[in-house]
Amino acid sequence: MIERARAAGVDYILAIGTGNGPPDLEAAVRMADEYPRIFATVGVHPNDAPKCAADTFTNLERLLGHPKVKSIGEIGLDYHWGTPKDIQMRAFVRQLEIAIAARMPIVIHTRDAWEDTLDVLKRHWVGRGLDCVIHCFTGTVEQARECLDLGFHLAFGGVATFPKAAEIREAARIVPADRLLLETDAPYLAPVPFRGKRNEPAHVAHTAKVIARVRRVTVEELGRQTTENFERVFAVGRLLKTENV
Numbered sequence: 534m535i536e537r538a539r540a541a542g543v544d545y546i547l548a549i550g551t552g553n554g555p556p557d558l559e560a561a562v563r564m565a566d567e568y569p570r571i572f573a574t575v576g577v578h579p580n581d582a583p584k585c586a587a588d589t590f591t592n593l594e595r596l597l598g599h600p601k602v603k604s605i606g607e608i609g610l611d612y613h614w615g616t617p618k619d620i621q622m623r624a625f626v627r628q629l630e631i632a633i634a635a636r637m638p639i640v641i642h643t644r645d646a647w648e649d650t651l652d653v654l655k656r657h658w659v660g661r662g663l664d665c666v667i668h669c670f671t672g673t674v675e676q677a678r679e680c681l682d683l684g685f686h687l688a689f690g691g692v693a694t695f696p697k698a699a700e701i702r703e704a705a706r707i708v709p710a711d712r713l714l715l716e717t718d719a720p721y722l723a724p725v726p727f728r729g730k731r732n733e734p735a736h737v738a739h740t741a742k743v744i745a746r747v748r749r750v751t752v753e754e755l756g757r758q759t760t761e762n763f764e765r766v767f768a769v770g771r772l773l774k775t776e777n778v
């Protein structure tokens with residue numbers, strides 16, 4: 534799968550989060566340890582918030598010292614599955630505080646919780662001079678503008694290629710070049726022509742093609758820009774393209 538990603542022109546992979554959640558926080562770190570071009574985030578996903586124990590956040594803080602850990606995420610709010618809101622909120626705010634103390638960027642997951650998510654970010658995050666990525670952005674153009682005004686980055690996945698997703702493509706069109714990222718949300722949300730199948734990093738090339746088209750740039754230019762954005766946001770030193778890793 535990693536070889537296919539390299540062949541498709543994917544320079545970096547950010548392995549997200551904690552797998553099944555606490556007590557294990559290192560699912561992504563284990564992957565990053567094995568491959569030079571894979572980096573990791575650590576963080577308690579809102580739907581895993583009820584699994585937090587007394588030592589969860591001290592373990593999380595300790596993992597931030599790992600050289601391949603580049604961000605805290607996915608963190609945020611998800612009102613889709615009925616996870617108690619107060620528990621999610623506590624885990625979210627606590628992790629924002631940890632990220633601020635560690636001067637780390639964050640990757641945000643938000644589902645059916647837009648207003649509360651933005652409200653928490655405005656109160657506990659904005660103005661600290663740190664980067665925030667809204668992962669798998671599927672909102673409206675207006676919501677995209679709101680995020681951009683707050684200085685956030687938007688990451689687009691396979692949904693942007695779906696025929697009915699014109700509004701998401703319009704959002705992807707208006708994002709300044711230096712605020713745009715591409716992602717999979719693997720194993721979910723594979724882009725056309727793999728829709729409904731298992732998603733994987735190589736498929737990002739198909740999302741890139743569609744977004745390059747609406748932005749009227751070449752896919753090479755989009756790839757160069759999103760790679761540069763990745764290196765900047767996640768403080769990753771440039772790996773040589775020819776380096777076979």
Ligand SMILES: [Zn+2]
Nearest residue numbers: 607642668669
């Ligand atoms: Zn998510």
